Amino acid sequence: MELPSGLVKELIGPKKPKVAEIELTLFENCDVNCSFCGHEKKATVGMTEEEMLSKIPLISDFLDTIDDDISLVNLHLVGGELLQDRLITEKQNVLTSYRKLIEAYKVLCQEKGIIPRVLLVSNMLTTKTEIIKEWLEEMNQLVFLKLIASYDLYGRPITKKYLENIEYLKNYISNINVVVTKEAINKLKVGDPVFDSLYQRFPIFMDDFLPDSSTQQMIPSDEDYFQYLQLVLKKYPKLLPFGEAITKVKNSQLNEIQFTTFNKCNILPNNVVTNYLWDRHLPESFVGTINFQDNSNMLYHFLESNQCLSCEYYQSCPLRCPVSWSWKNRERSLGCVNRRFFDSFPEELV
Numbered sequence: 216m217e218l219p220s221g222l223v224k225e226l227i228g229p230k231k232p233k234v235a236e237i238e239l240t241l242f243e244n245c246d247v248n249c250s251f252c253g254h255e256k257k258a259t260v261g262m263t264e265e266e267m268l269s270k271i272p273l274i275s276d277f278l279d280t281i282d283d284d285i286s287l288v289n290l291h292l293v294g295g296e297l298l299q300d301r302l303i304t305e306k307q308n309v310l311t312s313y314r315k316l317i318e319a320y321k322v323l324c325q326e327k328g329i330i331p332r333v334l335l336v337s338n339m340l341t342t343k344t345e346i347i348k349e350w351l352e353e354m355n356q357l358v359f360l361k362l363i364a365s366y367d368l369y370g371r372p373i374t375k376k377y378l379e380n381i382e383y384l385k386n387y388i389s390n391i392n393v394v395v396t397k398e399a400i401n402k403l404k405v406g407d408p409v410f411d412s413l414y415q416r417f418p419i420f421m422d423d424f425l426p427d428s429s430t431q432q433m434i435p436s437d438e439d440y441f442q443y444l445q446l447v448l449k450k451y452p453k454l455l456p457f458g459e460a461i462t463k464v465k466n467s468q469l470n471e472i473q474f475t476t477f478n479k480c481n482i483l484p485n486n487v488v489t490n491y492l493w494d495r496h497l498p499e500s501f502v503g504t505i506n507f508q509d510n511s512n513m514l515y516h517f518l519e520s521n522q523c524l525s526c527e528y529y530q531s532c533p534l535r536c537p538v539s540w541s542w543k544n545r546e547r548s549l550g551c552v553n554r555r556f557f558d559s560f561p562e563e564l565v
């Protein structure tokens with residue numbers, strides 16, 4: 216059964232996030248090749264300044280649709296790799312184009328009474344670190360702009376330069392983002408000293424993995440996901456979002472859904488705007504019906520399949536990314552993994 220998006224929002228009620236999110240993927244181009252990333256690394260669509268600025272009317276349209284109770288809008292600037300060396304040369308410096316885009320975004324937000332907050336996602340492999348630090352300093356006179364530094368336990372190059380950049384730019388890093396693949400969970404089980412040191416120093420958000428047909432073997436089974444949650448409980452209780460959920464379950468506190476669906480848009484390099492999925496995702500890869508404009512029914516399907524609304528943990532549970540959860544070729548086990556996890560808490564914790 217499908218429900219209109221408004222009704223799903225009503226069902227969710229106070230668990231609906233108060234923050235809106237714009238994922239602005241400027242281009243897919245990247246000079247490295249992570250094993251879990253489906254981007255076309257050689258594509259050039261979206262790389263000119265004109266194409267970048269053409270996103271402003273799309274952002275404006277989205278801002279006009281968000282709910283009245285939204286208190287904050289996060290603009291995630293993403294590639295491909297936005298800070299790759301070959302875009303920051305003496306002949307050409309892409310940072311000036313990003314600046315124009317961010318300035319235009321700031322004007323837009325001022326017109327609409329929104330405080331702009333910009334988060335630029337990077338692989339932190341740049342060798343132009345000093346130039347970038349100066350740019351960040353200048354930009355922060357203008358607007359809140361921080362980096363989300365990606366780290367992965369598997370499939371991503373982590374070099375000496377990466378570690379130096381993390382240190383050098385640490386005051387501009389808002390958090391670390393990690394993708395929860397099957398391989399990442401296996402690595403977490405055996406231990407990863409770099410991950411452990413980042414864990415001590417920064418908030419880490421563990422994001423659900425969305426595969427494509429060539430990477431679907433990397434999506435964790437429910438059993439893998441359960442083992443990952445056990446590791447969060449035993450070893451990494453500060454990890455977001457499940458570390459926070461442990462405390463909230465313990466204290467029966469309200470937790471918003473942590474994998475945004477409402478008040479979220481994904482602006483793609485070719486100016487297609489979706490809720491989250493890419494236009495190249497195939498409907499047959501997912502269970503249920505796909506609506507590129509609105510994921511509400513994936514969320515509804517998740518709630519219904521797990522009978523969340525009558526679950527004792529509903530109030531405090533972060534749920535799961537409904538899109539990743541809907542991936543068809545994923546090994547599933549009976550019952551809800553989150554529930555099994557919360558049920559497994561030792562007596563002294565609850």
Ligand SMILES: C[S@@+](CC[C@H](N)C(=O)[O-])C[C@H]1O[C@@H](n2cnc3c(N)ncnc32)[C@H](O)[C@@H]1O
Pocket residue numbers: 245251252253254293294295296297336337338364365366367392393394422423424425426427
């Ligand atoms: C596509 S990357 C682009 C930005 C930059 N190149 C980087 O690696 O941080 C944006 C974020 O998405 C994550 N990511 C890449 N492939 C993903 C996938 N298939 N599912 C979920 N997240 C993914 C990356 O780890 C990164 O944190």
Ligand code: SF4
Pocket residue numbers: 243245246247248249252253254294295296338371
């Ligand atoms: S650095 Fe980012 S864009 Fe490049 S391949 Fe890795 S995840 Fe994809």
Ligand code: SF4
Pocket residue numbers: 521522523524526527528529530532533534535551552553554555557
């Ligand atoms: S524990 Fe499972 S069934 Fe309960 S609310 Fe969370 S996702 Fe739904």
